[in-house]
Amino acid sequence: MSKRTLKWNEKKIEQFIKEGRGQGEGKDYKPWLVVQDFPTMGVATRILGKTTGRVHHFFSNTQLKYFYLLEWEDNVIDIREHYPLLDLEESLSDMSDLNLEKFRDKESKVDYILSTTFLITVLDSNGNKKYAARSIKYASELKKKITLEKLEIERRYWTEAKGIDWGIVTNKEINDIRVKNIEWLHPVMISKNQNGLENNELKDLCEGLLYRLNESRNSVRQTIIQYEQDYSLDKGIGIFLFKYLLANKIVLVDMDKPINLNCSFKELCRHRREVEN
Incomplete structure (x- = not known):
């Protein structure tokens, strides 16, 4: 008590x-x-x-x-x-x-x-x-x-x-690693403004990032930085998009292991599905 x-x-x-x-x-x-x-x-x-x-x-x-x-x-x-x-x-x-x-x-x-x-x-x-x-x-x-x-x-x-x-x-x-992963994604899970992006824009950017990640041999972090630069996106939008993919379980990772952005996408990702509106 x-x-x-x-x-x-x-x-x-x-x-x-x-x-x-x-x-x-x-x-x-x-x-x-x-x-x-x-x-x-x-x-x-x-x-x-x-x-x-x-x-x-x-x-x-x-x-x-x-x-x-x-x-x-x-x-x-x-x-x-x-x-x-x-x-x-x-x-x-x-x-x-x-x-x-x-x-x-x-x-x-x-x-x-x-x-x-x-x-x-x-x-x-x-x-x-x-x-x-x-x-x-x-x-x-x-x-x-x-x-x-x-x-x-x-x-x-x-x-x-x-x-x-x-x-x-x-x-x-309680698995602290799993908790830390969810805590990292939680702000995106509860966000309603989608970082200022319209639904169609968000879908297009997510699909584009997914394609880049799937084709890239670089780390997830390097791929995100390059994606932001190529599309003149504000710094941080790429990380938001990646978190969105994970938070909405479009991309599945092993939540019981640290989400290491220095790994390649193929090393990190277990499964992915189509981006929905």
């Missing part, structure tokens, strides 16, 4: 619910906890999401890294962070063996509203919605009794009461 900088009582719960926290889906969802609730936490991050089109709130680097992994998956259609277990007492029939006093404000004697880091909506192979809940922790946290007790509450809530797949993800289970 993070140390709270806000006073926790029944009035605060009512305020959160009135604000719509923990409610809605997609762009309309509001997380139960936001970075403004913890003004002293230096690791807090706000980031715009591609999947939802809204700003997400995270309180650790591991939470952010897992978010990037979710953003890359095509079958993920909604990501709700800090999802509150508002109906916990109604959902769990027997909590006699759970020490809920540990999750209670010492001054107000009001129980904290526990939350799970992510509630994820995915589409299965038949196009049906399914849900998965994930609790994100540093591996070192799993040595703490209070952390394990909270996770047990979450497990019972999701698996036993809700019938939803739940699991724990730690920093040791």
Whole structure:
């Protein structure tokens, strides 16, 4: 549990619910906890999401890294962070063996509203919605009794009461190289202005770059620089185009290996498809 900088009582719960926290889906969802609730936490991050089109709130680097992994998956259609277990007492029939006093404000004697880091909506192979809940922790946290007790509450809530797949993800289970690759592409993934290029212009330039890359024996970096010079493009447009090809999975690379622009295109590329409008 993070140390709270806000006073926790029944009035605060009512305020959160009135604000719509923990409610809605997609762009309309509001997380139960936001970075403004913890003004002293230096690791807090706000980031715009591609999947939802809204700003997400995270309180650790591991939470952010897992978010990037979710953003890359095509079958993920909604990501709700800090999802509150508002109906916990109604959902769990027997909590006699759970020490809920540990999750209670010492001054107000009001129980904290526990939350799970992510509630994820995915589409299965038949196009049906399914849900998965994930609790994100540093591996070192799993040595703490209070952390394990909270996770047990979450497990019972999701698996036993809700019938939803739940699991724990730690920093040791996250591929940092994959995360860094997605982080590098993410600004293009969420960009709407396409670097000022019209759709037809963007398509033509991407097709031209793809042809150059496929025919060139030089490195990707050298080919991009030459392409910019030949077409009198502003510096940086070539890198944007290459990122666009990767971000939209027109060009596929091994995301679990560093994207090395000093390699040739044939060394880097696994597969490519036609550029679409």
